[in-house]
Amino acid sequence: MEELSELLLQRRRKVDELWSAGINPYPNSFRQENTSADIVAGFGEITEIPEKAAEFTVAGRMIARRSFGKAAFIQLQDRKGRMQLYVRKDVIGDEAFDIFENYDIGDIIGATGWPFRTKTGELSLHVTEITLLTKSLLPLPEKFHGLTDVETRYRQRYVDLIVNPDVREVFFKRAKIVSLIREFMVKRDFLEVETPMMHQIPGGAAARPFITHHNTLDMELYLRIAPELYLKRLVVGGFDRVFEINRNFRNEGISVRHNPEFTMMEFYQAYATYEDLMDFTEEMLCHVAEQVLGTLDFPYQGQDISFVRPWKRLTVKEAIVEYGGVPLKTVNDRELALTYARSIGLEVSENIGYGRLITEIFEEVAEPKLIQPTFITQYPTEVSPLSRKSDNDPEFVDRFEFFCAGREMANAFSELNDPVDQKERFLAQVEAKKGGDEEAHYMDEDYIRALEYGLPPTAGEGIGIDRLVMLLTDSPSIRDVILFPQLRKEK
């Protein structure tokens, strides 16, 4: 048995005393008839509330109390917000008031009462009955500074959510963003599907997977790094507009913008091109921003972001010229580009492919500067093994990535639907893997077989939901938009 501090022992003694007095500190028969929002909806606009105009029965956590001997004000927090309750000894009775005085901040309580306005005009509930619903054994953080220790906030998110209203707000917004996207897709006749999270061959992205094992099948399985190849199989199957909003898992570093499990919205639309998806993306994200924030102009970490259309569109090479300050000649020439890459501190080997080289230069010089929403197009084929080659230049593909606030938010392309070309690209990836590239794709014979049946001309896109939520909630870290971010074991 661990030793408890005096503070914790006091609470436990109170529970014992309640049991001894024949009071269950964890009753289960109370019905919550109303929320704080109902009271505001009914009387928020009324200044002169007639006495006992209505009766509300609410429940929630007591998060503050101001006592005056024979009366007290308490703050109750429920799923809709906070409300003030006014409790008087002469109204609820001596016995009930004595029990009430032993409630602690953090206890879950239920109360019935009528709405009224206090001297200072605050809408409150004048309590006629009050009941303890759950005794809390641990004290909540301080009312003024709240909980700021980030480790405790992430490990004990429940406490964070109790005491930090801003945190609640972020997750309300997250839920709204996801449902707006879902609604947007369904309205455009996309079918929501669920594809496997456990893959025999991890594919659809360049990333290291988590490995797990199925006992009965005695088989290695990988947590998916992307749903892409399954979603395109569905397009082959005739679901020519599909989307999935779900988790991906990548066995890589953790940072302010990376969590090992993160949420992606991937969708595929047959008979569309990556250019169609740029318009589609603008439309969707503007809709979401408008609905969630009520505006297309919003701050992110001190920068002013504007979603007002049209969004900037640049090719990879143009972006390097514009933000790297070098002439197009340098970008177009492999040797000059290599020298330039080294001059800006990139460690690139002599035999790096040209496509990879300019991609790295782009990421170094341009990506951090893409603060306003920007589409970057014309990625090298070398770094895009699932994208359709451009009709103008087979060294480049029909692809864009979408950037905002200096980070990648989405990736989209016209899908490679030529099975012969796809097989060659896979083979090149397999070679790269043999050469030590741990993130290179695996050969997926079944995917090739699906393409051989015929994938209609299709465009597909993945949008990082966590990063979108960060942007729209002005959150500096991905951990602020994931309820339970991954941390090391405690102690």
Place this chain on the structure above:
RNA sequence: GAGCCGCUAGCUCAGUAGGUAGAGCACCUGACUUUUAAUCAGGUGGUCGUUGGUUCGAUCCCAACGCGGCUCACCA
């Protein structure tokens, strides 16, 4: 994986140029029937992240380790 920073009461933080620690909030006792971080009076509460080392003596100095944050690397 590397560098830098942090870890003191339930929470938010001081502090000790080495002599075993303080405040505010919370909690307990008392007063108070319209408060808004209520107020007033009194009080309880700490293996100073862990383990070693130096020292007569370590929360403080040194080392290792743990956990977290930021930056970099990897990546979306």
